[in-house]
Amino acid sequence: KQEVTQIPAALSVPEGENLVLNCSFTDSAIYNLQWFRQDPGKGLTSLLLIQSSQREQTSGRLNASLDKSSGRSTLYIAASQPGDSATYLCAVRRSNFGNEKLTFGTGTRLTIIP
Amino acid sequence: DTGVSQDPRHKITKRGQNVTFRCDPISEHNRLYWYRQTLGQGPEFLTYFQNEAQLEKSRLLSDRFSAERPKGSFSTLEIQRTEQGDSAMYLCASSLYRGSSSTDTQYFGPGTRLTVL
Numbered sequence: 001k002q003e004v005t006q007i008p009a010a011l012s013v014p015e016g017e018n019l020v021l022n023c024s025f026t027d028s029a030i031y032n033l034q035w036f037r038q039d040p041g042k043g044l045t046s047l048l049l050i051q052s053s054q055r056e057q058t059s060g061r062l063n064a065s066l067d068k069s070s071g072r073s074t075l076y077i078a079a080s081q082p083g084d085s086a087t088y089l090c091a092v093r094r095s096n097f098g099n100e101k102l103t104f105g106t107g108t109r110l111t112i113i114p
Numbered sequence: 115d116t117g118v119s120q121d122p123r124h125k126i127t128k129r130g131q132n133v134t135f136r137c138d139p140i141s142e143h144n145r146l147y148w149y150r151q152t153l154g155q156g157p158e159f160l161t162y163f164q165n166e167a168q169l170e171k172s173r174l175l176s177d178r179f180s181a182e183r184p185k186g187s188f189s190t191l192e193i194q195r196t197e198q199g200d201s202a203m204y205l206c207a208s209s210l211y212r213g214s215s216s217t218d219t220q221y222f223g224p225g226t227r228l229t230v231l
Contacts, residue, residue: 004156034219036222041227042224042225043118043205043222043223043224043225044157044205044207044222045222046219046220046221046222049219089156089157091156091157100145100147100162100170100211100218101147101159101162101170101172102147102149102157102159102220103159104156104157104158105156106154106155106156107155107156
């Protein structure tokens with residue numbers, strides 16, 4: 001059974017700093033990994049999706065990396081802003097046929113201090 | 115707005131009552147997923163449909179839960195005889211599946227928060 005872990009559970013950093021969020025998974029047989037953002041009481045917004053054959057994806061100030069063999073992914077946020085405060089979730093998908101569900105981690109609650 | 119919508123956004127009910135939630139996916143999306151998220155946890159998969167066919171159900175989906183997607187468009191999730199442990203955020207997502215050679219990204223709705231008293 002796939003298990004996804006995110007450490008730390010909560011993180012506070014001053015505005016402007018760069019930061020890294022971590023995600024680890026126990027079964028390396030994944031199809032892709034996705035990072036989401038969730039604001040309090042709201043649904044999920046997809047940030048980045050990395051296919052199993054890829055090493056990283058970038059979008060603006062966000063960069064996600066994937067090391068499938070070691071079961072790890074990181075989300076790097078550059079020049080953090082107060083608007084980045086949210087819970088960040090990573091999720092893995094086992095395959096593209098027959099097992100399409102996403103398995104989520106418990107999230108990292110990020111607070112950017114102005 | 116052309117995103118995934120869910121109704122209601124909030125539902126408070128007494129233990130033992132039945133509740134029904136609705137999800138309207140993005141119009142051309144053929145896949146629809148239901149997840150449940152409890153406080154401080156990540157979402158957990160419940161079930162998904164491709165068009166009107168329910169293809170997978172989690173063990174979390176007890177006999178009191180039933181989901182339908184009768185015309186392959188909107189979906190309903192019904193919980194019978196609600197229990198306090200059913201209190202959670204119920205999230206719906208949809209995607210456009212074009213076959214095993216492509217990736218279908220799941221787009222999430224805002225969720226329905228259920229509180230069982």
